[in-house]
Every structure is written in C-alpha cells, then in structure tokens.
Amino acid sequence: MSKDENDWPNWPYFDPEMLEAASAVLKSGKVNYWSGDIHHLEDGTDVRGENGLFEYEFANYHSSKYAIALANGSLALELALLAYGIGPGDEVITTSRTFIASASCVAIQGALPRFADIDRESQNLSAETIFPLMNKKTRAIIPVHLSGRACEMDEILSLVREKEKEYGHRIYIIEDCAQALGGEYKSRKLGTMGDAGCFSFCQDKIITTGGEGGMLILNDETAYRKAWSYKDHGKNFDRYNLELKHPLAAPERENTASSYSSVGSNWRMTEMQAALGRVALKKLDNWNLKNRRINALYLEEALNKINGIKVYSPPKHISHAYYKQNATITGTLKADWPRERLINECNAKGLPCTYGSLWGISTEDAWKKIRLENGIEEAILANDIKIGQSNIMFQVHPTLTVEHMQATARILEDVMSQAID
Structure with missing residues (x-):
C-alpha cells in the first residue's frame, strides 16, 4: 500500500x-x-x-x-x-x-x-x-x-x-x-x-x-x-x-x-x-473485537521482526480487547532521531502513529494543593517514565484490514532502519 x-x-x-x-x-x-x-x-x-x-x-x-x-x-x-x-x-x-x-x-x-x-x-x-x-x-x-x-x-x-x-x-x-x-x-x-x-x-x-x-x-x-x-x-x-x-x-x-x-x-x-x-x-464480539484481535496479532508478529521494536504478548489467561497496539522502542535511537521525529516520519508516510497513553500524570500541577494539604511527596516512578518515553502506538480498529497492518509494519521498518544505530 x-x-x-x-x-x-x-x-x-x-x-x-x-x-x-x-x-x-x-x-x-x-x-x-x-x-x-x-x-x-x-x-x-x-x-x-x-x-x-x-x-x-x-x-x-x-x-x-x-x-x-x-x-x-x-x-x-x-x-x-x-x-x-x-x-x-x-x-x-x-x-x-x-x-x-x-x-x-x-x-x-x-x-x-x-x-x-x-x-x-x-x-x-x-x-x-x-x-x-x-x-x-x-x-x-x-x-x-x-x-x-x-x-x-x-x-x-x-x-x-x-x-x-x-x-x-x-x-x-x-x-x-x-x-x-x-x-x-x-x-x-x-x-x-x-x-x-x-x-x-x-x-x-x-x-x-x-x-x-x-x-x-x-x-x-x-x-x-x-x-x-x-x-x-x-x-x-x-x-x-x-x-x-x-x-x-x-x-x-x-x-x-x-x-x-x-x-x-x-x-x-x-x-x-x-x-x-x-x-x-x-456487534462487539463478532465484528469489533474479532477484527481488532486479527489486526493486533498480525501486527504483533510483524513488528517483533523489526530491529529495535518489541511488542509484548499478554499471557494466555488474558483476552486482550486491543483498543490500540502498543510497541516499545528497545533499540538506541540516533541523536538526531528522537521519538518525536520517528512518530512524525511515520505519519508523514501515511501511517497513523502516536506515543500512546499519557504518562507521568503524577507530576501534574493538578495535585500540588492536595499534596501540600496532606504532606505527601510522590516518588519518581521509574517504569512509568521509561515506558512513557519509549512507547509508540498503532491503530487496529475493525475497519482496518490485514493490508493496513502490512503497511504499518513496512513503513515502521523503513523508518526504524533510518532511526537506530
């Protein structure tokens, strides 16, 4: 595509x-x-x-x-x-x-x-x-x-x-x-x-x-x-x-x-x-979730073949709903290839890509007053920060097809080949 x-x-x-x-x-x-x-x-x-x-x-x-x-x-x-x-x-x-x-x-x-x-x-x-x-x-x-x-x-x-x-x-x-x-x-x-x-x-x-x-x-x-x-x-x-x-x-x-x-x-x-x-x-089970899982599982297998990318499979006792498919950047990005550039390049090539969920919301100013009143100082959440800074997310919704998943993998592989050392 x-x-x-x-x-x-x-x-x-x-x-x-x-x-x-x-x-x-x-x-x-x-x-x-x-x-x-x-x-x-x-x-x-x-x-x-x-x-x-x-x-x-x-x-x-x-x-x-x-x-x-x-x-x-x-x-x-x-x-x-x-x-x-x-x-x-x-x-x-x-x-x-x-x-x-x-x-x-x-x-x-x-x-x-x-x-x-x-x-x-x-x-x-x-x-x-x-x-x-x-x-x-x-x-x-x-x-x-x-x-x-x-x-x-x-x-x-x-x-x-x-x-x-x-x-x-x-x-x-x-x-x-x-x-x-x-x-x-x-x-x-x-x-x-x-x-x-x-x-x-x-x-x-x-x-x-x-x-x-x-x-x-x-x-x-x-x-x-x-x-x-x-x-x-x-x-x-x-x-x-x-x-x-x-x-x-x-x-x-x-x-x-x-x-x-x-x-x-x-x-x-x-x-x-x-x-x-x-x-x-x-239509949730027989169309929506069914197609989300087909797309996500195809994408999981395809993305795990790309150097510097890892998609983690859920254990067998979990049936994932696949709102979106997360992937972690495990490779070292070049100095002039921050994650933001990687995401922008994917989107420029026609591939919808984002960083995924918000992270680090514990650091927002919204909590300053209530923490002060309660004498609480939150610890640094190392995993939250690490994943928040290395995650990318792709669409798998049910109007997409395997052809779209193939395009996702192909475009990401091309971008990653330029982005990592």
Whole structure:
C-alpha cells in the first residue's frame, strides 16, 4: 500500500444501522432519558427507552446485576467513588500511566490520589507496585486496564483482601475499563471482578456513543441505589422506579412527600447515544473485537521482526480487547532521531502513529494543593517514565484490514532502519 493508496478508514465508524437507530430516536422526539417508551421484556423486566434497554443489555453482557448509563466515562469513575462513600481523609491508589480522569475523580471527591508505578511489559499497575503505597487510609484501588490489556486482578484482589483484614475496613476496587470493553481475565469480563466497572464510549474508544458516553456496572444494591439517584438530581429511587416494577423499588419507601431523597446532579445519557450504544454492543464480539484481535496479532508478529521494536504478548489467561497496539522502542535511537521525529516520519508516510497513553500524570500541577494539604511527596516512578518515553502506538480498529497492518509494519521498518544505530 503506497502513500497515495494509504487511505486509512476512519474510527469511529457509524454504519447504516447505527445511523438509522439514532435517526429514529430524533424523528420520534423522545430524546431524553425520561421520555422513552416503557418496554416489557421477556424475563418480566420493564425498562424505559433506549437508555433502559442499553443498561439492561450492557449488564447482561457482563453478567452484572446493575448498569447505569452516563454522559461520559469520567463521570462513571466519579459516581463509583461517590457510591462507596470515598471522600476527605481517604487515599485511592491508581496508575500514573493513564488519562488524568483516573486520578482527578479521586481529588473531586476530596480524597487523595496516590500513584503506583507500572509493570514494564503490561504497562499496568500490579500488586507489587501497589503494595508500598497501602496504609490505613487506603480506601480504594483504581486499576486501569490500559489499551485493553487486563491487570493481574487475582494478585490485586488477594493483596486487597489481606489488607482489609489488617486495617479492619473495606478497600474498594474500581476497575477503569475505558479502553477495555470486552476484554477478559481468566474468562471473566473486565469490570466484573472489583466492586465497580467504569466504561467510556468517548470518540475513538472500542465503541462510541456519538463522541461521549459512559457506563457504570455494579452488583451492590446500596451502591447502585445511591449512584442511580445521584446521576439524576437525587431523585427518590423508589418513587421513580415503581412504575417500572423495579425489583428494588419498595412501595413502603415510596410513600413520602419528597420526590428528591438526596442532592444530585444531571449525569444522564441521551436517548440518541443509547441507541448508538445498543447497536455497537450487538456487534462487539463478532465484528469489533474479532477484527481488532486479527489486526493486533498480525501486527504483533510483524513488528517483533523489526530491529529495535518489541511488542509484548499478554499471557494466555488474558483476552486482550486491543483498543490500540502498543510497541516499545528497545533499540538506541540516533541523536538526531528522537521519538518525536520517528512518530512524525511515520505519519508523514501515511501511517497513523502516536506515543500512546499519557504518562507521568503524577507530576501534574493538578495535585500540588492536595499534596501540600496532606504532606505527601510522590516518588519518581521509574517504569512509568521509561515506558512513557519509549512507547509508540498503532491503530487496529475493525475497519482496518490485514493490508493496513502490512503497511504499518513496512513503513515502521523503513523508518526504524533510518532511526537506530
């Protein structure tokens, strides 16, 4: 594929079925979370509108009890922490190699984000890197399944359960699955092993609901009721869900003059977003993830033949979702060939290439005030910096073909031959 021929298909991609689904909602005029029709499902469940159907289908896909559709994935993280009562005086451990929302959600609740280093191969935090930061103030862990590759969850869960016994309180695990929809760890869907799973449907994620969108999945009834109410202005859960015959809605609790049982905000998803999400979810396994894996595995084999490049394979117990394909520059670049030039050369030749996820977010000024207030000075995270400065990332989304992967390998090999000693 030459430069002139190298017309890379767009992602996100909205097929005719998705466009029709969103258009049908617009034509109906029922565009708001509360304006949709009530649907009576075969199992006896009643749900309202496209949002209700999307939540129901998303929860079923994950074998989760509850799902809450939201305006974006950042709100899913915030809502999970809020639902479990994380706040001032608490510490929450997460990674420094991630989008800033994985940590800012903690500060927004008044808690202190603590940053663990990463494992060099997986680029994820691990039980080993989490352990040094744990103390009696630790109330939650936010493992980020970066680029679709699962953290080693059994090891993290084991450490957390051990520390819960030592400290005498719960430590919640909030899985950040923004880049990992459909991924699995030992045949368990990512987002289902902790206390909450948080998903993003922003722009180029594995699926998108028109540019923004998110979902929170939970199994705890109390946390679900609290989260459901907060995302909708603090509405009285029982009063607003009795019409749907929700199994958690209790008539005896509904008999109150108050329509709003708590203070909340408006974090709802629109009906158009939900309609897009439903179609995308239906095609997730048999088209989206299937083609991502074909592309990523081809690319892994091809890139590992290039001098100075290494792609790390996940272990067999991890089913990678492949949001993107990471590669590490292991060769020594020439003095006049910094990574930025390498990336720019790839793009100039028609190959979309970036440095990948943010890194070093622990050094951002955003944390200065809260660290000063808590007397905390974060350590240098050596692996985070090392990987952050040597990673490059390539597209593997499902509208691409093996021919695009061949072009990726060919262009990168040409550029690397010029860039390394």
